[in-house]
Amino acid sequence: MLAFGHNSIGALIGLSTFTLLPDSTPLTARISLAVCASFISHYLTDRIPHGHYEFSPARLTKKMALLFLLDFGGSMIVLTLCAYMKFGISAQLFVIMACMWAAQLPDIFEGFVSAGVIPFSRLVRIHRNFHFYTMHAKTPHNLLLPDGESRKWSESDVWQIACFLGAIAAIWVG
Ligand SMILES: [Zn+2]
């Protein structure tokens, strides 16, 4: 999935821990649940067939860097601004932001591995196999991975845009 898809799902999970859980839920429980669920959501939503764009932290072109910045940072800024306008400086804002980062964590981790910042250990390989193959929809996670056919971003990925707009609408409704 693209970064804005994961950001949207994370934001929705963060929001739902306020709208769905009883008011008496302690904030620490709300935060723990929201962050864990957002982290797990990454692997689960990667199972939904989706397209990719060509992106490798190791071989980053200017155009790809810009696209990625817009995808990752742009969507995060928009959703954070929406949460700020709706809730102000509040627990909701903090949890929604934390959930977006948690929902991105597996890909951020892989990015650091691909860029050589995190060394490629046995544990890293086990995680990568789980993330990119066991949990990922048929096609590999990264277009630049050598094995297998990978699907490029296409009109069939419009559902990710729906997630993004849905997250904005849900925050707005509160
Ligand atoms: Zn992923």
Ligand SMILES: [Zn+2]
């Ligand atoms: Zn993918």
